[in-house]
Amino acid sequence: MKRVVVNEKWCLGCHLCEYNCAFSNSGMKDMVKALKGRDIFPRIRVEDGGDITFAVSCRHCKDAICVKSCISGALSKKDGVVTIDKSKCVGCYTCILVCPYGAITNDGEGAVQKCELCLSTTAGTPACVAGCPNRALTLDDDDIETADARG
């Protein structure tokens, strides 16, 4: 199961992953044009717990409750990755209501968005991982089941 994992010991709380995420998913070539002066809608979020910080993004759960709950069939799981078909999403937010990690947000345009591991962007590797200055973020690709299996 692929997902971006964080080693909270190394997370500096710099929020660069949020900017890299927003840029990677903007479809634009110039980071400044893509982000400067705009509200960004990253699919990864750095939480600040005082003495520790760490980034939270989709866990691509085994029995993903967001997929089970989607009223439009827009969320599905393909090759281990939970993906959103925005053309089917009607923005009902049932997925926001059920995601145990708070990893799905509205996209500011009437649909929802979530981490899709940069598979549909040009990045290849998740941009948050590629750009993490302290290598706190890595792309995990093993069989450890971390997810909310009690779906």
Next chain:
Amino acid sequence: MENKKHYVIIGGGIAAVSCAEGIRSVDKDGFITLVCGEPRPAYCRPLISYYLEGKSELERMKYRPDTFYDENGIDVVFDTASSIDTDTCEVVLSSGDRIAYDEVCVATGSSPFVPPMEGLETVEKRFGFMTVDDALALESAIDENCRVLIVGAGLIGLKCAEGICERVGSVTVCDLAPRVLSSILDDSAAKLIEDKLTEHGIKFLLGDTVARFEPNTAHMKSGENVDFDVLVLAVGVRANVSLVRDIGGNVGRGIIVDNTMRTTVPHIYAAGDCVQMADVNGVERVMAILPNAALGGKCAGVNMAGGESVFDTAAPMNAIGFFGRHALTAGSYEGDVREDSGDGWLRRFYIKDGYLCGFMLIGDENAGSAIGSHAYDRAGIYTSLIRNHIPLDTVDAEALLRLPSVTSMTPEYRRTKMAAWKN
């Protein structure tokens, strides 16, 4: 060959498809017959209002691609079941055909409930609002000048109102309850939703009911008269329980199942809007919502095929929005209340015996304040506290109720969920 099981799924909706997927996760070879009562395979019923609003279309409403049924070896029969013969182990269809079964899943959903109302039969243009066919019939009856009366201010009635309000002359919604969405909101929360709909020209007659219909007029109990061209009945629904009741299975307000989705009749399972089961707190209820249909259907399928699955995390939960204002609710509304609210938004939590019991979060995409437009963000963290029955004294409850975060869960939870934690 003879060892292959024959599964019959009665119903063609979300629970039925999820049941088939559950079966296939265990048994790749058994025969699956899906008895679909509508003339089309599974689609997303909650989308019919979005269809009328122009935000979806029939092709996009399909729950699974057309190829799904062939790829999974599912034989779809467009018919309804009239009975189950437990002596011969056959499902009897309305056409008279009989299908032998080893295991049955009853996923018959619910049907609109129309209370007796004087003069209703004199109304020519009257519609329900459950199915695609209902939506298409309503669509063909409305035009930009027509006056629509919707009886019922629940989820179905209000989504219908939103869906058609730009396409008709006027929409009036009446309900016996004193507020909109009375099953999931209380007075002050409901007012936020009502206000948004009122902004868009929808009129309400609440705490009022139709005493008598004439062909184009509703005489209300309050004395008011409402003239209309088209009537939509969205009073409520009732679980379709008769197939199981008729063979002696236990039924209440729905078909009673345990947490493995078994009815009280051997080899007969049930899932979806037609069932009554214990919620996560052990309270028996009908929880006719799509997530429970998907989860319960899958669980039934796995067990029918000889696997082992338990569905013990059912909870009432709803996400519904109108014109950018959203209400996300879950659980039950008991115990101590914690509330924070402002212009167009509200965050309210119910805490009982050290557990989060339920919540209502209302926010507005177009709210002037950041908190108002983020009132429901990450609501699933709260839902998981309810569904997984997590005691509040094991988490940083104060911080969580202010702002949902994974940080405020236990360090162990955080690490096992967010990190691979191999080092």
